[in-house]
Amino acid sequence: MAKAELMNYEQALEKFEVVIGLEVHVELNTNTKMFCGCRNDFGDEPNTNVCPICIGLPGSLPAVNRKAVESSIAIGLALGCEIAPNGRFSRKNYFYPDLAKNFQTSQYDEPIAFEGTIDIEVPSGAVYTVDIERAHMEEDAGKLTHVGGNTGRIQGAEYSLVDYNRAGVPLVEIVTKPVYGAGAEAPELAAAYVRSIREIVKALGVSDARMERGNVRCDANVSIRPHGQEKLGTRTETKNVNSLRSIERAVRYEIQRQAHIIANGGTITQETRHWHEDRGITSSGRPKSDADDYRYFPEPDLVPVQPSNELIEQIRASLPEKPAERRKRLQGEWQFSDLEFRDVVNSGLLDELEETVAKGAKPQAARKWWTGEIARLANAEGKDVADLAITPADVAELATLVESGKINDRIGREVLQAVLEGAGNPAKIVADRGLEVVSDDGALQAAIDEALAKQPDVLEKIREGKLQAAGAVIGAVMQAMKGQADAGRVRELIIERANA
Amino acid sequence: MSELTPDLVRHLASLARIQVTDAEVDRFAEQLSLIVESVATVNSAVAGDVPATSHPIPMANVFREDLVEPSLTQEQALSGAADSDQGRFRVAAILDEE
Amino acid sequence: MSELVKKNASELVELLQSGEITSVELTHAFLDRIEKLNPVLNSYLHVNAKEALATAVEVDRKRAAGEKLPMLAGLPIAVKDNLTTTDAPTTAGSKILEGWIPQYDATVVKLLREEMMPILGKTNLDEFAMGSSTEFSAYGPSKNPWDTGRIPGGSGGGSSSAVAGFLAPVAIGSDTGGSIRFPAAVTGTVGTKPTYGAVSRYGLIALASSLDQIGPVSRNVLDAALLSDVISGYDKHDSTSLPESLGSMAEAAKSGSLKGVRVGVIKELNGEGFQPGVKARFNESLELMVKAGAEIVEVSCPSFEYAIAAYYLILPAEASSNLAKFDSVRFGMRVTPEGNPTIERVMAATREAGFGPEVKRRIILGTYALSSGYYDAYYGSAQKVRTLIQRDFDAAFEKADVLVSPTAPTTAFKFGEKLEDPLAMYLNDIATIPANLAGTPGMSIPNGLATEDDLPSGIQLLAPAREDKRLYAIGAALEALHEAVWGKRMIDFAPEVKAGA
């Protein structure tokens, strides 16, 4: 798994056209699994949310979860897809120990939704239309743990353990058509696309959409071809890319890796590849070959799904606002500049911002906190903002504390840090630690007296119009008050004193 | 129709995860070729435009409500397994990554 | 031997209800006979004496206390060993499941328990119900009580030999291509495959999901009807289960008549090429029916010619997928090869050791039929043949109320006779397979002995989907005509089975 040689990114794009394709698996947040009544909750003790159906005991039969079908239709509609008047399940046959029946019940030639489109804005502001080929229903597999060796990895493991709690959890797999023309922005487009899918399924309320928990998982197909060449290049499918940052990095890596190989006369192997977050590389997985014969056939234990027009229209009517329309509305309400607003969207923080504003923060303050300090902290930890332990309610509280002058910006940052460390919500932290700024003028006057005693000429300079001279006194007062003073108020008091 | 050569039988057996000896491969190839020759007649039966029937009694839209039903206990779930460990089914190492 | 065991189930139910016999007494009578004769017939793979008696005791206690009981409470029954039972091992006749105790009861088993029927044990079958003779059972074949050198039919030869040998009054079978009806024909008993979906398949170890159907095995039509009424009905665990009730088969059996019934003789299955004695008995029955007021019409089902071919593509294809779960991970046998094998090798070695030759043959055939490049020619075409067969049935039922044919081309053959020739074995099912492909109901009832070998032959009745009642009404009427001619039940012609030395 040596690090492959890479071509410089700009050079790669000069030489090659990039084509990407994305497969996103969305785990639905139904109460129960796709084909049985077990709880859809795989964080529990292993093999406790399992039954004869989801561990594939002989004689058991599947039964389709109505809610999962409705959620799938909602996703299809939100992606602008047609809903199939006649869909059915098929069996995808292959042996793997996390697959209880050694076939996955999935949809093959008759997916529930097909032919959609979605507009995706990338950080530069450019908008690309991504065509959706299909969205289909299927079931998740169980979870393998590799034991022995020293890595916890599959290679070198002595044996593996299987927990089927996740087996049968309903998934919707959304597959794009090949996406052309994004050029250097292909990696950003891939990430922005997945972010949009997350936004959509979250807004629909059909998935918890937490990437770090695997609720949204992305497989990224990448191929390149010399500019002007008609024939598509051989693609690789990078699996297991489970954060927005990783998607961007993995696509970029594959472009550079493939470019190096082709430029040096090599050929790309059609294979699955694995993304290694820690090392920032992809490694070779299983080659695709003729042996991949899934022998799909219609699932004989299930009957077709034929959603009525009435049901489809009912679901369509209950769809939330389209993301693009919502953005337009929010930008207007918040009165953000295009640049400010794009910054929020690109950070994937629209939901957080909206909630923060709803909880009472001023839009600009909310924006400043989320895209500023919070984003910086997340970045420093190599995480997505969404994964930090802070809620919009916390941020709203923080912004309100600053707005009302109870704390200043600097203390605010300190409080934020404490929230992330789990010390409680901002108001509690301020109270516990006595961080509220000193607004008692008497205490401030005393501190000013003390500072002026050391710099007696300051008042004179102010009177002469050299207002910046106040700075030294303000600094001394703030120091004396251990930062818990409102610097603006201190300044006012000093100027009052000079003009008295 | 294509004949079931020993190589094809070996490939099919591997797809079906059945270990086969050379003798078995030869025997199956011979027997299955005869069977395939005989069943291949289905092709000539459906020359026209005939829809496929995968469910003998046509039905649609049979759904289960999204309500939790009792699961097995971990002990019950593992009771039939050849080997288990830490509440999980234990299997030999997996060579092939995913 | 108690003569009790030879009585029809309907009579036993009356004796139980009137208090003339107890369920414990009756259950003991069958258990005694099983103990004596099962070593000869090998009908049961597992005998559930303790549990059966516990149910019997409970029934007797409730009856003594004057509590209301279900209709068949206290009547013992045998269950084919491809239905899951939490209190008895379930093997499907395969080594790969040896000793497996399922974690759940099949829906049909649950219904039998609710009916408070003591379950005597689990009956033998060809491995995973793949076969027509029980010779493919991993636990040795069952014997035909009429001649223990001959097969009892298959796959449900355990149930048919148990019922024909009086080791159970009634039994449960499963029929994918004739596995209830062919054994019935060669053992002089009654077997019904209901309309697809009439009986829940939940807990039936699947052979071919779109063909499998559970049904009753008995010694007369009314008994089959009584049992059918217990096991039929919608089950939310089986998505292909029919939502509507098909009515009471027992009532249909009691009110049967042949007057004005249009009986269709299928040109393509009219006995041409069948064993002479089988054909002669079939023609006699047609005459009997005419005398009773029926009208014989000839119908043609040209696509039946392709039924076996379609069947031997659809069945192995579905079976190859259904049997993939037997991989040593969650249940069943595990074989670990030498060295430090990977899971792939453990699975392959387990399936090599755990599956018999016929199962492997069909899995490989099914894998082939579904492979890319072959799917359309094989599985796809076979599914189209199904449509043609349904059309043939539709056209035939325009002209006739029921269709009839001999159930099987021959009487029971000798062990080993067709073992090495899969194609010859497959031909047994020529008359029974079309009903499975079309989902329509079929019944085999005793049709007299073939003169050349004095062995039972059967007549098959076929009705349109959901019209199972016709089978019971007409079957019961024909049965009554036969018994009037013979002066006794056909099963009473059977020689007494001799206990082993």
Ligand SMILES: [Mg+2]
């Ligand atoms: Mg998939």
Ligand SMILES: [Zn+2]
């Ligand atoms: Zn389950």
